[in-house]
Amino acid sequence: MENTLKFAVFGAGFWANYQISAWKQVGGVELLAICDPDKEKAKNMAQKHGIPKVYTEAESLFEQEKLDFVDIISSIPSHAPLVKAAAKAGVHVICQKPMAQDYATCQSMVKACEEAGVKYFIHENFRFQTPIRECKKLMEEGKIGTAFRAKMTFCSGFPVFDNQPALAELDRFIIMDLGVHILDMSRFLFGDVEKLYCQTQKINPNIKGEDVANTLLTMKNGVNCFVEVSYASQLEQETFPQTLILIEGDKGSIRLDYNHHITLTQKGQGSQKFKADPPQYAWADPDYALIHSSVVTCNQSILDALMDRVPAETSGQDNLKTMELVFLSYESSDNNKVLFTQ
Structure with a gap:
């Protein structure tokens, strides 16, 4: 090549x-x-x-x-x-x-x-966001010991339908469009999923699909991870397009807050705060700057895999596990049942 x-x-x-x-x-x-x-x-x-x-x-x-x-x-x-x-x-x-x-x-x-x-x-670019990679790094360095629970939140009132009107016509909306990203990030951070339970709602009367979804994941390593996504939220602070995260371990915690602020708390050592700002590009839409920076990193990762420099991180085979979570979430919500992965 x-x-x-x-x-x-x-x-x-x-x-x-x-x-x-x-x-x-x-x-x-x-x-x-x-x-x-x-x-x-x-x-x-x-x-x-x-x-x-x-x-x-x-x-x-x-x-x-x-x-x-x-x-x-x-x-x-x-x-x-x-x-x-x-x-x-x-x-x-x-x-x-x-x-x-x-x-x-x-x-x-x-x-x-x-x-x-x-x-x-x-x-699948969300997992390449700078603050997400930093959270993963802190976990891999053992800063909080063994993780046992997490919460991942993407709740916004951003008018996403203004620049992507086709989203309003989807019969299945927020899990397919946004939830897929957060579910993939949960796998990136905590590994594969054993079972899940999901509930969805449609708040916006002008769209076809659901715009709220709450999913409880039980990972195969025992971590309980709660994933909440919404495009119907009217909150004091609009956080689009950022995912807010809390990860608790037996020796500390990691909290990712608005504007890429990370708080690392360690048992007996107190807390330290720092930022994990992404690169900025002149061509990026300011509203989507965090995402657009991760597109660059994702593309570089794929190019490296195409050139056989590194193994593929977001291969189609790997993404089947994320898509299984997407469709199980809908099935769980439709039938009000806890469902297990294959």
Whole structure:
């Protein structure tokens, strides 16, 4: 594989603009083409980012372009057909989260890539946020001993539907769109899940899906982790797009508060406070700066895995475990039952 990898992007919507900017930030890649059924959207994105070729059909793109990988940043229903088309073409694949609309489809996407011998990654970027990595580091250094409980909170009243109106039309909204990130972070911090119990609510009358979800996870290592997500919250402090976290261990605790403030408390040693600010980029949307910085770090991690420098952290195979939690959460809420993972 050449030092500069050639790739194409599928999708010309809100997130594509920032994903492409993040690839420019990372470097070591060359964007040859963009594909979107809406030709005008694709042309506008191509003009903004200097992309040579514009396509409206995936088949034509794969026939005419010689690629090392594709980055799929399109609607959820398009993920599976595009991933399988890339696998058939022998091209490595990056796919935006959530992987697909049901678990069987997720499994078929992973299988298609494995059978074709292509690498498959999910662009799961929240776990790459600077303050989240710092919390993980503190745990790995044994600062709080053995963790036994945690709380992860993403509760906001941010008008997310203003720049992504399609979210209001999703039958399944907050767990598929946001909860998937927090569930993946819980796995990153505490390992795999043994069982869960979830309850959901719909507060906003103008959307189709749920906008509140509360999920209690019991990890295989015994940690109890409570995950709460909401886009219906009217709070004293708007914290979008930050996840607030409390992790308790037998020798101390870690608290991640608003604006990346971390408090480390250790038994017999008191507390110390510091910040874990992410890098800032001129192209990032100020409202999403934390997320956009993690897109850069996620892209770098995937590029390193594509180049065989490191193992893949967010492979399709690994992400199946996160998607299992997503669909079990819906099933748990629908049936009011505690459910076990496979």
